[in-house]
Amino acid sequence: MKKTLLSSALLAALLSAGPVYAADLAADFSASASPQSSSSTWTYGYSSSAGASYSMILFDSASGNGWSMSSYNTLGTPAVWKNTNPYSVAGVAPGQVSLHPGPVSNGDVAIVRFTASSAGSYSVAGRFFAGDSGDMSAAVILNSDALHPLQSFASTNNSPALSVFTQYLGAGQTLDFVVGNNGSFYSGNTPLELTVTAVPEPAGYVMMLAGGLLLGGIARRRRQLSTQDFQRFD
Numbered sequence: 543m544k545k546t547l548l549s550s551a552l553l554a555a556l557l558s559a560g561p562v563y564a565a566d567l568a569a570d571f572s573a574s575a576s577p578q579s580s581s582s583t584w585t586y587g588y589s590s591s592a593g594a595s596y597s598m599i600l601f602d603s604a605s606g607n608g609w610s611m612s613s614y615n616t617l618g619t620p621a622v623w624k625n626t627n628p629y630s631v632a633g634v635a636p637g638q639v640s641l642h643p644g645p646v647s648n649g650d651v652a653i654v655r656f657t658a659s660s661a662g663s664y665s666v667a668g669r670f671f672a673g674d675s676g677d678m679s680a681a682v683i684l685n686s687d688a689l690h691p692l693q694s695f696a697s698t699n700n701s702p703a704l705s706v707f708t709q710y711l712g713a714g715q716t717l718d719f720v721v722g723n724n725g726s727f728y729s730g731n732t733p734l735e736l737t738v739t740a741v742p743e744p745a746g747y748v749m750m751l752a753g754g755l756l757l758g759g760i761a762r763r764r765r766q767l768s769t770q771d772f773q774r775f776d
Contacts, residue, residue: 573608587622
């Protein structure tokens with residue numbers, strides 16, 4: 543009975559093993575509550591400068607489908623918003639989240655920030671899209687270190703895909719997905735599709751392997767006992 547319970551518990555653990563956390567920008571996007579909390583998984587804001595070490599200012603105005611800054615706003619930008627319509631708007635397909643930089647030349651970058659709630663390794667996959675007719679720039683930045691971006695794109699007109707990568711993040715550390723204006727913010731809507739998934743630590747793989755070996759051993763022991771019982775009554 544104990545072996546049955548143990549094998550059942552191990553089997554359940556094996557079946558449930560895998561990524562323990564996943565964040566999807568489009569699925570998770572919300573612009574219904576203000577102010578934003580800096581500790582949230584996703585936050586949205588801008589920086590007037592994209593210098594070597596910048597500070598993101600959280601947007602404070604939620605419109606239901608997007609975020610902007612009430613006291614710093616030119617033609618509704620900088621902004622981050624989601625197209626909730628059943629048709630494309632300004633190069634943004636239905637369901638996509640778009641970043642639009644503001645007017646300051648080579649500044650006013652729009653930012654989507656992912657903040658790790660716990661320490662661990664995270665797999666990142668996504669794509670910036672061309673969006674509207676403006677030619678924007680984009681980057682992926684760890685902990686606001688713009689001097690050493692993880693990935694950067696001088697132009698988003700070719701809808702560049704992110705190189706899928708795994709990044710270790712301590713609790714509270716950040717990944718910023720940034721869109722700049724390349725000197726002109728007009729027609730700057732730039733959609734971003736993005737998922738961030740926690741991956742098991744090596745210890746988790748060891749436990750999975752040990753569990754598999756233990757289950758195999760239990761199964762072999764059962765077969766041996768069954769054979770012995772059969773021979774006893776032969």
